[in-house]
Structure formats: structure tokens, C-alpha cells
Amino acid sequence: MSPSPALRVSALGGLAAATLAGSIATLVALNAGGAASLGPVRLLTLAGGLDRRADAIVSQPAISKVDAETAARLSREAIGEWPYDTEAWLRLAWLDSPQSGALSPTSLANLRKSYDLVAVDRDWGPLRVRLALEHWQGLDPDLRRRVEQEVRLLCGMPGVRGAVMNLPATITNGEGRLALLLWLVPLSATGKVEGKTSPLGAQALPSHGN
Numbered sequence: 001m002s003p004s005p006a007l008r009v010s011a012l013g014g015l016a017a018a019t020l021a022g023s024i025a026t027l028v029a030l031n032a033g034g035a036a037s038l039g040p041v042r043l044l045t046l047a048g049g050l051d052r053r054a055d056a057i058v059s060q061p062a063i064s065k066v067d068a069e070t071a072a073r074l075s076r077e078a079i080g081e082w083p084y085d086t087e088a089w090l091r092l093a094w095l096d097s098p099q100s101g102a103l104s105p106t107s108l109a110n111l112r113k114s115y116d117l118v119a120v121d122r123d124w125g126p127l128r129v130r131l132a133l134e135h136w137q138g139l140d141p142d143l144r145r146r147v148e149q150e151v152r153l154l155c156g157m158p159g160v161r162g163a164v165m166n167l168p169a170t171i172t173n174g175e176g177r178l179a180l181l182l183w184l185v186p187l188s189a190t191g192k193v194e195g196k197t198s199p200l201g202a203q204a205l206p207s208h209g210n
Contacts, residue, residue: 047082050074054091068095086124089114090131102138115146120153126163129154133167133176148183155187 054074057067072095075088082088093110097103103111111132114121121128132139132147139147154164165184171177 047078047085047088050078050081051085051087051091054078054088058091058095071095084117086114086118086121086128089117090124090128093131097135103135108138108143112143115143115150119146120150122154122157122160125150125154126160126167129164129180130167130170133171133180134173136173136176136179144179148179151180151183152187155184 051074054071057063057071057074060067063071072092075091075095078085078088079092089110093103093107093114096106096110111128114128129147129151132143136144151164154160165188168177168180168184171180
């Protein structure tokens with residue numbers, strides 16, 4: 001027996017209400033910085049909102065140990081919601097690194113995991129390449145190969161090539177900058193460089209606080 005017209009109308013109305021409620025919950029979650037709640041009930045958690053809260057912390061010129069721990073926790077929560085969150089993996093790699101010197105084993109593991117999940121990221125790839133090159137001496141051959149591969153593939157993507165071509169000016173590690181230049185010299189002849197400056201050029205990695 002087919003559902004009655006009244007039942008169909010009721011079902012469609014319920015679906016529309018559920019869809020609207022879901023949309024509202026998503027919007028609230030983004031604006032609230034990651035979580036939408038109704039009383040004590042947690043309705044929705046979004047990686048994007050968690051990332052925004054963590055970004056607000058690490059974008060400060062210097063952050064305290066407590067702030068760093070909070071940003072790391074938010075990053076891990078974001079990854080729990082969306083494992084392919086390259087931004088969160090990179091943030092963890094930086095937060096877990098010592099105040100100076102090479103990346104820690106945990107940082108290297110986070111950097112490697114980001115490549116395991118997303119080999120080429122047009123949005124966060126340039127910053128990931130920059131982080132890797134700043135610590136080039138601490139990368140093993142396999143991780144170096146992944147960084148080089150990402151550079152080559154990003155250079156073939158419209159809208160991203162210019163940012164990659166201008167990365168050398170942002171790299172302070174001489175060995176990392178040299179490696180990048182050796183990749184870019186042959187690539188620079190394959191197409192027009194987009195833009196005169198990289199959007200990453202003025203973006204300094206924040207410093208650890210005490």
C-alpha cells in the first residue's frame with residue numbers, strides 16, 4: 001500500500017525541518033568557533049570552527065605555554081572531526097616543535113601524517129613546503145621527496161604557482177632555500193609566474209612564548 005498523501009506531506013515536512021535544523025546548527029557551530037549546543041546537548045562539532053579558534057591563538061606575535069596547549073588541543077579536536085585537515089596537522093607540527101632548532105620527532109610525525117592523508121594541498125601546500133624547508137636538515141629522504149613532489153605539482157596549479165615561485169624569499173634556512181631553488185629553476189621556464197609577491201611573504205611563523 002502506498003503512503004497516504006497526508007503521510008507523505010508529514011514526512012516531507014519532517015525532512016525539511018531536519019534539514020533546516022541541520023543548516024542552522026552548522027551555521028551556529030561556525031560562528032561559535034566549532035560547537036553547536038542546545039542546552040547540555042552537543043549537536044555538532046566542526047573542524048573549521050575549531051581551526052579558527054586555534055588560528056586566533058597562534059596568530060599572536062607570541063603565545064604562552066597555556067595558549068599553545070589550548071591551540072594544540074583544538075587542533076587535535078579538529079583532526080578528530082576531519083582527519084584530512086592539513087591546516088591542523090601543520091599547526092600541531094609547529095606547536096610540538098622546540099623553541100629553536102630542528103623539528104621534534106612528534107612534529108616530524110605530524111608533518112609526515114599530513115602528507116600521508118593529503119599529498120598535495122593547494123590551500124595549505126605552500127605553507128607546508130615552507131615549514132618543511134625551514135627544517136630541511138631534519139627531514140629523511142622519503143619526506144624530502146614528498147616535499148619536492150608537492151612543489152612540482154603545485155607549480156602546475158593555476159593560482160598557486162606564483163605563491164610557490166616566490167617562496168625562496170621567505171625561507172631563512174640556507175639549505176632549504178637552495179633545495180627549493182634547484183627545483184624551481186627548471187620549472188620557472190615552463191610557465192609564467194603569477195604575481196610579483198607571495199601571499200606568504202609577509203606571513204611570519206609566530207614565536208613560542210614562555
